[in-house]
Amino acid sequence: MRIFYGVQGTGNGHITRARVMAKELHAAGIDVTFQFTGRPADKYFDMEVFNGYQSRTGLTFHTEKGQVSYLKTALDAKPITFVKDIKSLDLSGYDLVISDFEPVTAWAAKSQKIPVLGIGHQYAFNHKIPREGSDPIANQVMKYFAPADKGVGLHWHHFGQPILPPIIDTPETPKNIIKNKIIVYLPFEDPHEVIRLLSPFNNFDFHLYSPEPVPSTFGHISCNPLSRDGFQKDLYDCAGIISNAGFELASESLQMGKKILAKPLHAQMEQISNAAALQQLGYGHIMHDMSSSIIEHWLHDNRAVQITYPNIAKVLVHWIQDGMPEMNTEFIEAIWNKVNVLRMEH
Incomplete structure (x- = not known):
């Protein structure tokens, strides 16, 4: 099985999630090619797990003094480069395209009529979860930035919706906490x-x-x-x-x-x-x-x-290998039943 996996490189959260997915995909013997966009190529770090990834310009959000600036985001965008990146990305020969809110991969798959699976937190916003600070621009960005034919949304809680827990890779619980x-x-x-x-x-x-x-x-x-x-x-x-x-x-x-x-x-x-x-x-x-x-x-x-949280990356890799069947209520509930919440004091 060959997968092309696009990852949004703005910030480090998408890359962190992709690292966990990369380990499970490689462990399952799946041939996967990663592409990252959204930051200069020389600004990526600790990328060894991706085995020779691709990098393109893509799109990113401009921030200034703790706030997103839509005006500067638009001014900094390179639409001609973006279109060229989409057209130059040849996805033939791949069995599946995955996008973690990465627009070049998503739009290239759409233009080449290849089904794309979206995996990431942003796809949870297709469901009824806590949503604040919304405006017409934000709604359009969520809908069209990296469109997917099928989306797997991730969140800390299910909120009664068909979404999954986070994809994370953390060490065992520390025995000694430095309180200050x-x-x-x-x-x-x-x-x-x-x-x-x-x-x-x-x-x-x-x-x-x-x-x-x-x-x-x-x-x-x-x-x-x-x-x-x-x-x-x-x-x-x-x-x-x-x-x-x-x-x-x-x-x-x-x-x-x-x-x-x-x-x-x-x-x-x-x-x-x-x-x-x-x-x-x-x-x-x-x-x-x-x-x-x-x-x-x-x-x-x-x-x-x-x-x-359970190992959601491994769950998803097995699900992909099984042909991505519909995630019914029983499937979702079985996963969330493995989640344990402990409230404590240090």
């Missing part, structure tokens, strides 16, 4: 402003990860470049994370029992909805703007949620 160790991943915020807000809380050690790390003059705040291995080591024994409201990092944090403070991107419907879901489910705290008072309150709240 906090991971900070706010790539869309000004790192100088983040450091300024965190500086008064010198009873905590903050490990800041940033696409462009800046020097910190504070002993309790360290700034690190993006690194999958480094980030995972720090995430393993920390007490909590302060991050934007991306889906994949929150999923990993929930599985590892970390407390969460999420700051959604303004004007980004998916992140605003994720924050609403975290709050509704009682899985995390949110702040819509950077706030020292909210950060202080959260730092001294020791409550956390740990959720044990």
